[in-house]
Amino acid sequence: MPPIISNKTIKLYCLTSLAKIAKVMCLAIPMRIASIEGDEAEAEVGGVVRRVSIALTPEAKVGEYVLLHTGYAIGVIDEAEAKETLKLLEEIASFSEVS
Amino acid sequence: MKFLDEYQNSELATKLAHRIANHSTKPIRLMEFCGGHTHAIMRHGIRQLVPKTVEMRAGPGCPVCVTATIDLDKAIALAWLPNVIITTFGDMMRVPGSYSSLQRAKAEGADVKVVYSTMDAVEIARENPEKSVIFIGIGFETTAPTIAASIITAQQEGIENFHVLSCLKLTPPVMKTLLDLGEVKLDGIIGPGHVSVIIGSRPYEFIPADYGVACVISGFEPLDILLCVDKLVEQIEAGQPKVEIAYRRGVKPQGNRKALELMEEVFQSDGANWRGIGIVPQSGLKIKQKYEHFDADKVFRVGLKPVREPKGCRCGDILRGVATPLECKLFGKVCTPEKPVGPCMVSSEGACAAYYQYGSPKNSERLGKLWSKL
Numbered sequence: 001m002p003p004i005i006s007n008k009t010i011k012l013y014c015l016t017s018l019a020k021i022a023k024v025m026c027l028a029i030p031m032r033i034a035s036i037e038g039d040e041a042e043a044e045v046g047g048v049v050r051r052v053s054i055a056l057t058p059e060a061k062v063g064e065y066v067l068l069h070t071g072y073a074i075g076v077i078d079e080a081e082a083k084e085t086l087k088l089l090e091e092i093a094s095f096s097e098v099s
Numbered sequence: 100m101k102f103l104d105e106y107q108n109s110e111l112a113t114k115l116a117h118r119i120a121n122h123s124t125k126p127i128r129l130m131e132f133c134g135g136h137t138h139a140i141m142r143h144g145i146r147q148l149v150p151k152t153v154e155m156r157a158g159p160g161c162p163v164c165v166t167a168t169i170d171l172d173k174a175i176a177l178a179w180l181p182n183v184i185i186t187t188f189g190d191m192m193r194v195p196g197s198y199s200s201l202q203r204a205k206a207e208g209a210d211v212k213v214v215y216s217t218m219d220a221v222e223i224a225r226e227n228p229e230k231s232v233i234f235i236g237i238g239f240e241t242t243a244p245t246i247a248a249s250i251i252t253a254q255q256e257g258i259e260n261f262h263v264l265s266c267l268k269l270t271p272p273v274m275k276t277l278l279d280l281g282e283v284k285l286d287g288i289i290g291p292g293h294v295s296v297i298i299g300s301r302p303y304e305f306i307p308a309d310y311g312v313a314c315v316i317s318g319f320e321p322l323d324i325l326l327c328v329d330k331l332v333e334q335i336e337a338g339q340p341k342v343e344i345a346y347r348r349g350v351k352p353q354g355n356r357k358a359l360e361l362m363e364e365v366f367q368s369d370g371a372n373w374r375g376i377g378i379v380p381q382s383g384l385k386i387k388q389k390y391e392h393f394d395a396d397k398v399f400r401v402g403l404k405p406v407r408e409p410k411g412c413r414c415g416d417i418l419r420g421v422a423t424p425l426e427c428k429l430f431g432k433v434c435t436p437e438k439p440v441g442p443c444m445v446s447s448e449g450a451c452a453a454y455y456q457y458g459s460p461k462n463s464e465r466l467g468k469l470w471s472k473l
Contacts, residue, residue, distance in 0.1 A: 027135055027319070028241070028293045028349075030102035046100050053218060055248045056358040065102055067296060067349055070188070071216025072245040074358065075296040075349055077102055082348035086105060089322055092329070093114035 028067035030077055033060055043068060102348065106320030112148065115325040120150040123332045128154045128284060130420050132274065133291035134161030134448025135319055141457035143321040144466030149328055156283065157450035159273055159373065159418040160291055162238045163190045164442040164449050167372040168406050170266045171196040174235045176401035177264065178209035183399075184227060185211045186220035187235040194442045197407040201235075217249035224253065224261035233395045236263045241293040243267045243384055244358035247365040250386070250393050264395040265386055268371050270294050271302045272382035278310045283420045287331040289324070290316035292346045297362075299354030300342050307340035318346035365390055374442070375415020414441035417450050424454040431455060 031043035036054065043052045043066065050068070054060045057073040066073035131137055137157040140146060146155055159165050175196050178185045185201065192202040192213060205211040210230075214220050217234060224232035236246045246263060253261040270291060278285070290303060295316045306314040313334040317327035327345040334340050344350045362384070371383025386394040411429050416422040424430050424443065434440035436452055443449035 028296070030100070032101070053216075053245075053248065055252075056244050056355060056361065058357060067293065069241055069293060070245050071218050072248065074241060074244070074293065075355055078348050078351075082102060085326070085345075085347055089111050089115070089326060092118055092326075093111050095118070 028069040028074060030065045031068045031073075032065050033062050033073075036060070036062055041073070043073070103320060106318065106322040107143075108322060112143075112321050112325055115322065115329060116148045116150075119153070119325065119329050119332055122329070122336055123150050123152045124336060126152045126154070127286040127332070127335050128156060129287045129289055129328065129331055130156045130158045130277075130283075130285050131289040131317075132158040132160040132270065133289070133294070134164070134446065134450065134453075135293070136160070136289055136291070136317065136324065137450050138448060138453045138457075139319050139321070139324060141453040143324075144457075144463075145321060145324055145328075147463060147467040148325070153328060153332065155289075156285075156420045156423070157417065157453075158288075158420050159277070159376070160239070160270070160294075161418070161443065161446050161448040161450070162242070162268065163188075163194055163446035164414060164418055165268060165273075165373045165375075166191075166194070166237050166266050166442070167374050168197055168408060169372065169403065170264075171200075172198070172403050172406060173401060174264060175199050175201060175204050176403060177233055177395065177399060178204045178211055180231075180399060180401065182230050183210065184223060184230050184232045185209065185235065186214045186223055186232060187211065188215075188237065189213045190446045190448070191235055191237060193439060193445045195409065195439065195445075198404065217245050218252075221249050221253055221258060221261055224258050225256070228260060231260050231262060231399075233262045233264055233399070236265045236267055239268055239270055239291070239294050240297045240362070241291075243366065244297060244355075244361050247361040250365050250390055251361065253393060254390065259392065262393055262395040262398055263386065265366070265384055266371075267366070267384040268373065269368065269382050269384065270298070271305070273373060273376065273379055274303070274306065276376060276379050276382070277419060278306070278312065280419070285312055285420075286335050287313035287315070287340070289327055289331070290314050290342075292316060292318045292323070292349060295344070295346070295350045295354070297355050297358045300344050300350060300352045301354075303342045307342060311340055313340035315343045315345050316350050318349060373418075375418040409440045412441035414443045414451070417443055424451040425458075427451070 031045040034042045065077040067075045220234040315327045315330045366384035368381045369385040391397045413427040439445040443451040
């Protein structure tokens with residue numbers, strides 16, 4: 001009897017999960033600062049909490065979102081700009097509907 | 100997840116794509132500098148979503164890929180020195196050097212550890228005072244300040260067995276080199292988002308000023324990239340190329356001052372060897388004399404055998420944007436993620452890996468159909 005799941009499927013599955021956990025070098029993900037202690041902070045995303053360094057973003061405050069790259073917060077996300085961009089996107093979308 | 104999900108809205112994406120199609124009248128070629136962008140573009144099917152007039156090419160923005168074979172050979176040779184622990188980002192492990200890889204060296208008994216952060220490498224040095232811990236420092240401006248911070252931490256805490264082999268590279272000088280080479284005619288550049296979080300948008304001003312090429316800095320979600328393409332098309336159609344930021348929640352024109360200060364404190368610019376391009380002046384970062392006891396290049400001497408490049412591998416051409424992965428004869432046949440010939444197939448930011456994972460004709464067709472239904 002042939003195996004229910006082919007080796008190819010298993011290999012594919014392993015590769016995809018590997019790709020997901022791969023440490024992409026220029027990737028930075030938004031995480032929320034939960035607490036700060038000196039140069040270090042606890043940051044949270046989707047229920048996962050990590051200790052991160054805020055040596056590069058001393059201005060980061062609790063409750064703000066930072067971009068995390070290889071354990072370091074490299075920038076604080078500008079919430080006002082984030083909203084502005086979303087508004088712009090909505091505007092562009094509604095405009096293209098009319099045109 | 101906040102600041103991610105809202106930039107993945109497919110309804111807005113389709114509308115934005117229609118707008119781009121309405122504006123775009125002449126054929127143009129864009130280059131996404133960053134490997135992270137190549138992956139996002141392939142994964143979300145953005146090549147299928149933008150109009151046929153807009154061609155998108157992958158560029159040299161994959162730190163693992165542009166690391167020259169000789170630097171890789173050096174890292175592997177360092178691993179065989181007595182009492183040495185090599186620490187590296189995971190992406191480097193499987194990249195083939197001339198004769199071996201870090202992964203093979205590890206299997207053969209060398210002490211090679213994968214770390215997520217330079218902080219972990221410093222921690223390993225702290226816990227193993229009798230060993231020399233060498234961190235293989237690859238990356239662009241995004242990673243450079245984190246490595247600078249680790250050297251400063253080691254200095255402050257007196258951790259003298261921590262060393263860095265700096266293969267760090269700078270983005271604007273290599274963009275200039277590509278534009279000077281002129282092998283591939285570009286109308287616009289999708290600027291790297293996270294490099295720009297650090298350096299800001301000003302270092303790219305020469306691109307429109309000297310070369311008449313548009314440059315828009317983009318984030319990594321589908322809507323970010325489409326917004327960037329929209330701005331590029333608009334600029335190119337109007338014949339008014341300039342530097343713009345389409346990733347304003349992350350990038351400020353002046354960059355991250357603290358990170359730039361740390362980089363300035365520890366590093367100075369120097370010529371760097373890029374795979375497929377060669378030595379580019381002032382395009383790398385070396386550790387300043389003040390911190391030379393952390394510089395693995397100064398502290399350790401290794402003998403190297405002549406460099407051997409993999410036969411038939413077109414990583415170099417792909418990194419310069421001259422060829423796409425599909426034009427390489429080895430792609431998907433001899434060279435796969437399981438048995439990579441060149442680094443572009445290994446790295447999670449490599450163009451070949453992205454094309455292999457998402458770019459099969461079947462997948463492209465599926466994405467094309469999916470988008471046309473929306």
